[in-house]
Amino acid sequence: MWTLGPIGFAAPALLLALIALPILWILLRAVPPAPIRRRFPGVALLLGLTDADSQTDRTPWWLLLLRMLAVAAVIIGFAGPVLNPQTERTGTGPLLIVADGTWADARDWPARRDRIAALLSEASRMGRTAAVTTLTDIAPDGITFQAADAVATRLPNLAPAAWEPDPVALTAWADTLTGDFDTFWLSDGLARDSRDTLLTALETHGQVSVFQSPRQTFALRPARYDAGEVIVPATRTPIGGEAETTVAAIGLDPAGVERQLATAPIIFEPGNAEAEVALNLPPELRNRITRFELTGVRSAAAVSLTDDALKRREVALIAGGSDREGLELLSPLFYLQQALEPTADLIDGTIEDIIQANPDVIVLADVATLSGTEVESMLAWIDKGGMLLRFAGSRVAASDLGRATEDPLMPVRLRAGGRNVGGAMSWGEPKVLAPFAESLFFFGLLISDDVTVTAQVMA
Amino acid sequence: MIQPATLRADAETLAGPLPALLAEAEHLATTVLLGDHGRRRAGLGDTFWQYRPAQSHDTLRSIDWRRSARSDATFVQDKEWQIAQSVILWVDQAAAMGFASVASLPTKGTRARTLALATAIMLLRGGERVGLTGLRLPPRRGEAQLMQMAAILSQDDSTDYGAPETQGMLPHSRALFVSDFLGDMAPVEDALTRAADRGVKGALLQILDPQEEAFPFDGRTVFESMGGSLRHETLKAGDLKARYLDRLAQRKDRLAHLARMTGWQFSTHHTATPATAALLWLYGALERRT
Numbered sequence: 001m002w003t004l005g006p007i008g009f010a011a012p013a014l015l016l017a018l019i020a021l022p023i024l025w026i027l028l029r030a031v032p033p034a035p036i037r038r039r040f041p042g043v044a045l046l047l048g049l050t051d052a053d054s055q056t057d058r059t060p061w062w063l064l065l066l067r068m069l070a071v072a073a074v075i076i077g078f079a080g081p082v083l084n085p086q087t088e089r090t091g092t093g094p095l096l097i098v099a100d101g102t103w104a105d106a107r108d109w110p111a112r113r114d115r116i117a118a119l120l121s122e123a124s125r126m127g128r129t130a131a132v133t134t135l136t137d138i139a140p141d142g143i144t145f146q147a148a149d150a151v152a153t154r155l156p157n158l159a160p161a162a163w164e165p166d167p168v169a170l171t172a173w174a175d176t177l178t179g180d181f182d183t184f185w186l187s188d189g190l191a192r193d194s195r196d197t198l199l200t201a202l203e204t205h206g207q208v209s210v211f212q213s214p215r216q217t218f219a220l221r222p223a224r225y226d227a228g229e230v231i232v233p234a235t236r237t238p239i240g241g242e243a244e245t246t247v248a249a250i251g252l253d254p255a256g257v258e259r260q261l262a263t264a265p266i267i268f269e270p271g272n273a274e275a276e277v278a279l280n281l282p283p284e285l286r287n288r289i290t291r292f293e294l295t296g297v298r299s300a301a302a303v304s305l306t307d308d309a310l311k312r313r314e315v316a317l318i319a320g321g322s323d324r325e326g327l328e329l330l331s332p333l334f335y336l337q338q339a340l341e342p343t344a345d346l347i348d349g350t351i352e353d354i355i356q357a358n359p360d361v362i363v364l365a366d367v368a369t370l371s372g373t374e375v376e377s378m379l380a381w382i383d384k385g386g387m388l389l390r391f392a393g394s395r396v397a398a399s400d401l402g403r404a405t406e407d408p409l410m411p412v413r414l415r416a417g418g419r420n421v422g423g424a425m426s427w428g429e430p431k432v433l434a435p436f437a438e439s440l441f442f443f444g445l446l447i448s449d450d451v452t453v454t455a456q457v458m459a
Numbered sequence: 460m461i462q463p464a465t466l467r468a469d470a471e472t473l474a475g476p477l478p479a480l481l482a483e484a485e486h487l488a489t490t491v492l493l494g495d496h497g498r499r500r501a502g503l504g505d506t507f508w509q510y511r512p513a514q515s516h517d518t519l520r521s522i523d524w525r526r527s528a529r530s531d532a533t534f535v536q537d538k539e540w541q542i543a544q545s546v547i548l549w550v551d552q553a554a555a556m557g558f559a560s561v562a563s564l565p566t567k568g569t570r571a572r573t574l575a576l577a578t579a580i581m582l583l584r585g586g587e588r589v590g591l592t593g594l595r596l597p598p599r600r601g602e603a604q605l606m607q608m609a610a611i612l613s614q615d616d617s618t619d620y621g622a623p624e625t626q627g628m629l630p631h632s633r634a635l636f637v638s639d640f641l642g643d644m645a646p647v648e649d650a651l652t653r654a655a656d657r658g659v660k661g662a663l664l665q666i667l668d669p670q671e672e673a674f675p676f677d678g679r680t681v682f683e684s685m686g687g688s689l690r691h692e693t694l695k696a697g698d699l700k701a702r703y704l705d706r707l708a709q710r711k712d713r714l715a716h717l718a719r720m721t722g723w724q725f726s727t728h729h730t731a732t733p734a735t736a737a738l739l740w741l742y743g744a745l746e747r748r749t
Contacts (some may be wrong), residue, residue: 035692036678038682038683039684041567041671041702042682043643043684043686043689045703046703047689049699051698403639
């Protein structure tokens with residue numbers, strides 16, 4: 001097939017007939033149209049009548065041009081023009097069709113499957129045996145070539161996987177291949193080390209054609225929280241001009257139905273592989289997000305699950321004796337506030353109000369006595385999964401909380417009395433904190449020398 | 460070539476539904492050939508018509524004595540005027556009459572002959588004498604005349620356009636010319652003036668094909684007459700249409716004028732229309748008293 005730009009000709013030799021057009025031009029110009037002979041008795045009345053305008057014998061140029069164009073169109077038409085001709089693959093022997101079958105293939109998988117089906121039907125026409133495999137799902141005992149029709153019936157089972165091919169398994173698989181065969185490789189467009197080795201291995205068996213779609217593949221990276229905004233980064237390959245895709249934040253709504261909570265476009269600058277979008281969401285909404293998705297793309301890389309890093313827990317801080325004025329500097333909540341503010345949303349208020357807000361954690365700092373209704377509502381909240389964190393202080397030590405009976409809001413009973421270390425009435429120095437053991441969660445945390453323990457409540 | 464038998468059968472069919480045509484016998488004295496149908500006036504004849512008082516020019520032999528004996532005056536017996544009119548026909552048998560634009564239409568010649576023969580049948584039924592112009596078939600009566608006429612009419616003429624023959628036209632008879640009148644007008648004019656000179660009156664029937672009236676041609680065309688003697692080449696036939704139709708109208712106008720001048724009737728018949736209409740017109744034209 002001879003191609004001229006995007007147009008190919010099945011029978012280009014016929015185009016030589018175009019040379020005859022100028023000759024035809026001269027012929028058509030010279031010969032006037034033949035007259036029609038009619039028998040007509042009324043001719044006696046016509047005798048002596050002359051034509052109104054003496055018309056030239058020659059065919060008018062536009063008619064000539066029209067005829068030439070028609071002839072040219074016929075010649076070109078018979079030459080069999082084909083737009084974007086598919087080059088026919090020729091070849092004999094078995095044909096191995098390899099698809100990467102990774103997450104990057106997932107979006108265009110129907111197109112890949114159609115391509116494979118077309119290849120198989122072509123192979124079937126040419127009487128070649130064929131085998132189809134994806135690199136993420138390779139048979140450990142190599143491949144078997146079968147009739148292309150039989151392979152095509154199993155094509156619907158072919159599905160991409162969410163992971164990358166395993167290089168070790170791939171090398172082992174390539175070693176099992178024997179015999180001569182041609183390979184058609186539908187690449188997913190992602191570069192990986194195993195590609196070159198596999199290509200070399202396949203080329204030892206026969207001709208290898210690689211098909212790679214020029215479409216861009218998008219992938220989401222894990223979202224992160226930064227300065228009050230949720231940053232969702234994305235990446236793409238191949239790097240091209242400006243591109244835009246949409247990311248959707250998906251989570252459960254208050255009714256428990258999964259729905260899109262927010263959408264935002266991600267715009268890739270020309271020549272940039274990475275792009276990100278900042279979502280400014282209210283905490284209630286943000287805490288509900290379970291994953292981010294690229295809309296309209298079914299691929300493992302188009303989904304990014306969120307974790308607690310994105311969440312801002314609601315923590316309610318309650319201190320005993322907060323009604324006393326002038327003791328703000330001595331507030332037992334001071335260090336808690338300092339510690340929690342960067343990572344959590346803090347709630348202040350009375351216990352009844354706080355329980356209405358349904359926080360994740362309630363911190364009771366040195367609160368000894370709670371009213372009956374407060375205890376009841378707090379117990380109900382704990383039953384629903386609330387976490388109660390109690391700090392002891394001088395008031396708890398002075399009270400008889402959990403001494404005589406087991407308090408429902410205390411994990412253990414406390415011993416009467418307690419322990420003073422390094423006081424006027426005791427021996428020894430106030431104790432400092434020991435360094436955290438290596439197995440503990442807080443291992444490596446620097447312990448300030450200022451922190452001393454002078455009194456303890458004992459369980 | 461038209462078979463005489465077919466032609467006659469066609470003509471018989473056409474003439475069947477019409478009443479017998481009684482041609483008016485205008486000039487008793489000059490056409491002495493007596494027919495057998497009364498003219499409802501006194502004249503020469505065999506049957507009694509009326510008694511009238513004898514005039515001075517009446518001979519004694521003509522006086523009806525039996526009637527005169529019943530009164531004092533003398534009476535003469537008048538006979539009913541019984542004459543037969545001679546009608547001579549001329550049908551154009553030239554090649555131009557053999558034209559039919561489409562196969563479903565009859566040729567002009569067929570139509571002309573059918574009409575002429577139908578007229579002849581009607582006239583013969585009415586007791587008239589019918590003949591052809593020229594000396595081939597002088598006016599006679601009877602079925603045999605019809606057979607002969609059909610045979611002669613079936614012949615074709617090889618000339619392109621026909622010209623009427625004026626020989627054999629009896630003075631003060633009636634005549635019927637059927638042609639397309641597309642050829643030279645001089646013989647027609649000559650024939651009509653000579654007929655008028657001899658007191659012959661009659662009808663001109665022009666038979667035309669629809670295509671001759673419409674001239675539906677266009678493009679480069681060579682027109683040839685049916686015999687091939689005349690030809691006219693044009694590059695744009697469509698341009699000629701208006702002028703052709705103009706000339707045709709002039710031709711008809713001239714024929715009508717000629718007919719008016721000589722006391723004849725003129726009409727145009729198209730082969731696409733039923734022949735009965737033309738026969739009715741012929742009936743009226745030949746019956747007309749002038």
